Amino acid sequence: MRKPLRCRIGWHKWVTRYSDDGTAHYLRCRRCSKEDHEGGHRGVVGF
Numbered sequence: 001m002r003k004p005l006r007c008r009i010g011w012h013k014w015v016t017r018y019s020d021d022g023t024a025h026y027l028r029c030r031r032c033s034k035e036d037h038e039g040g041h042r043g044v045v046g047f
């Protein structure tokens with residue numbers, strides 16, 4: 001599966017997603033569906 005160019009260089013489109021019970025959240029890329037469960041402290045949101 002092809003990855004979008006910006007995702008290949010680490011420029012993901014992060015959006016906040018919530019777990020089924022709503023007690024936890026994580027980041028997920030809208031373009032390539034990569035998930036980040038580390039808490040979203042990398043400072044990459046906003047592109």
Ligand SMILES: [Zn+2]
Pocket residue numbers: 006007011012013029030031032033034
């Ligand atoms: Zn991505």
